[in-house]
Amino acid sequence: MSALSFPYHEPREGFWGEKTSTLNFCEEDYVISYYCAEVCNTLTNLLFLCLGVKGIRACIKYSHPRIFLVAFVGYIVVGCGSTFFHASLKYYMQLIDELAMIYTTCFMCHATFAYGRSRGFSFCLGAGLVGLAWFITARYYQTKDPEFHQTAYAILTATVVFSNMWIMEKMVRPQLKERQENRPRNSTVPSSDAILSQMWMMVAVGLSIFLGGYVIWILDNEYCGKIRKWRHQIQLPWAIVLGR
Known part of the structure; x- marks a missing residue:
């Protein structure tokens, strides 16, 4: 194995050049590439880009409301911002990454609560979310406190997730059952229970990945010194599995 490895x-x-970001992760800077500060953190953002492109294609194919198309464009902006942030560790790139997370989640909030409501309600909700996004932006830029950003993002995300879970049970399930009762017996459309089971499975997988990533991030911060030592012991390219 040593013959197939090389040191950092x-x-x-x-x-x-000089790092200007207020955050720096456990992955050591420029130890893999001269042109990319954090190679592993940079490459993992391909997931955001792929998810954004796939979501946009689905919105166009199935004619979903435009707000979802905008939200998936936001995913791509987050992915690009995070890519350049981890590659350069520049503060303005950090802001593109972190503020795009807030704005995209605000779009999802609007999509969640404005669906099926009046134009007046949608406008007022949109104005409120714009004001909230402006407040978070101004406050974060003034304080440069990462905990404020993380807390704001967590609250927005939890609001979207739990409200959609409520909508699935209180609104979507009855509608699907009503449609199922009106279908002919020989219909090949999946049953309402099958559709809801698949949706709940997606929720469970999404939450597991999100919480798993959060736990890994906590462990990464807590045991950074040991993780860096292990990376140097097993050397590249194997150490990439510990890169974060």
Whole structure:
């Protein structure tokens, strides 16, 4: 295995120059590439880009409301911002990454609570969310406190997740059952229970991935010194599995 591995570079100043971001993760800067500060954190953002493209294609194919199309464009902006942030560790790229997370979640809030409501309600909700996004932006830019951003993002995300879980049971399930009762017996459309089971499975998988990532992030911060030591012991490319 040692014949198929090579050591890290020593931490150094890279292509993008001095780090100006207020956050820096456990992955050591420029030890893999001179042109990319955090290679592993940069590459994992491909998931955001793929999810955004897939969501946009689904919105166009099934003619979903435009707000969902905008939200998936937001996913791509988050992915691009996070890519350049972790590659350069520049503060303005950090803001693109973190504020895009807030704005995209606000779009999802609007999509969740404005669906099926009047134009007046949708307008008032949109104005309120714009005001909330402006407040979070101004406050975060003033304080540069990552905990404020993380708390705001967590509250917005929890609001979207739990409200959609309530909607699935209180609104979607009765509608699906009513449609099922009106279908002919030989219909090939899946039953309402099958559709809801698939939706709940997606919720469970999404929450598991989200919470799993959060736990890994906590462990990464808590045991950063040990993780860095293990990386240097097993060397590249195997150490990438511990990269974060």
